[in-house]
Amino acid sequence: MVAQWEPGTQYNLGDVVVYEGAQYKIIQPHRSQSDWTPPVTPALWGRLPESAWVGDQQQQQQPPPTYNQGGDQKPWNEQSSQQVHIDHEERKKNWFDLDDDRKKQLEIGGGLLGGLAALGAGYFAYKEHEKSEEEKKAQVWAFQNWLHDAQARTEEYHRNGPRGPATWILNHGRNIPQNAIAGGEEHGEPLYIARAYYEGGIMVGKASARLKKGAAIGFKHDEIDVETFEILIGDMRGLRWVDTSGHLDVQSLGATPVEGGRESDGSPIYIAQAPHHGGIHPGKASAVLDGAYIPYDGTEKKVKEYRVLCYA
Incomplete structure (x- = not known):
């Protein structure tokens, strides 16, 4: 019989629970908290379709509503x-x-x-x-x-492992995966590369256990705190940072950049890192932006000289 979800419980890969009559399978191992129920933490749990239910509940399927x-x-x-x-x-x-x-x-x-x-x-x-x-x-x-x-990308990664040196997986809150790629540092601590959906696009920003909700993205000169986001994991031996400036000219990089996200009109956004206020900060760059834009101190900062993450 499948156990009911409970707070204060350590859940590991392969675990399945019941919550509010539905079954959920673990995506990311964690110790549950009262406000981390399966429906509101899709970075931690995947909802199983009724055809995939396990245990006694498989025989208790309800007719379509x-x-x-x-x-x-x-x-x-x-x-x-x-x-x-x-x-x-x-x-x-x-x-x-x-x-x-x-x-x-x-x-x-x-x-x-x-x-x-x-x-x-x-x-x-x-x-x-x-x-x-x-x-x-x-x-x-x-x-x-x-x-x-x-x-789906996260489940594929946990089933089959990475398909390349850089993979986006879902994350929730301030728990940072061990193999997250550092995109910069501030006060001697790493800042990781994050992205999240916002206002029709997928925006690139930063993640850290020190941030209010776990990650922050930049959008229209604002810094937006986000709790559910993707974080870039992988192996820097297959990646490198390439120097550039101003509007991003992909053809001039001499390498293929890692795509970070997209604007609401579908145009691509790439992963940048730029120096600012004594640190190195991850952010975004594109053909339409005149420099790298990094979320910082409640706003976005433009930095003319920056680097772009590329495949080695």
Whole structure:
């Protein structure tokens, strides 16, 4: 029989638990905390589809839910569990490309729950007052799909190991994996390379056990604290830092840069490191940015001379 999830318990690779009627499999070993429940820590737990459930519960599958269109369900942002299946191809779609019936199913069946829980109330308090309800749903949908892809990458890494010298895996909070790649240092302590979804893009920043939530990214001259993010792990023997300046010209580097993320329009962002205020700080560079941009002291700093992480 599969055990119920409990706080204060050490969970290791291969462990499966039950929480609120669903099964979750460990992604990253950790000791559980009361506020680290499986649904809100996708960097630690992967939700198993019912077809993959183990133990006694495999025989207790429920029929597919029906969706009452009468409007008496809880609002989309107050759902307690996810009851709708979302396939891989559908996750590639923009929210505004889904038909109205499918949107309603996702709303009242908890299909936006994973993204909403991971984003947290702080995100909505910070920026979402500026958006319409439909724009909020689109943001949660896009965030959730990034999170799903990141979780799949992480599960693949734990199953089969790295496929190259640099791999992005999900991380949560201030626990830094042992093989995380240092992108700089401050006050004699390493700063690691992080990225996270924000406002339609995937932004590159820094991670450290000293940061408020574990990581911080830069966006439109602000430093944004994030708790659920990807961290770059790997082996520097297969990588190197290449000096450059100003707008990034990939062809002039003499090496292939490691892609860090993308802007909301799909243009690539690369991993940079730049000196500032006595330290070396990880950040982002691209063809449209006039220098490296690093999150620092609540804002973004532009540094003209910087280095880009490339494959050796």
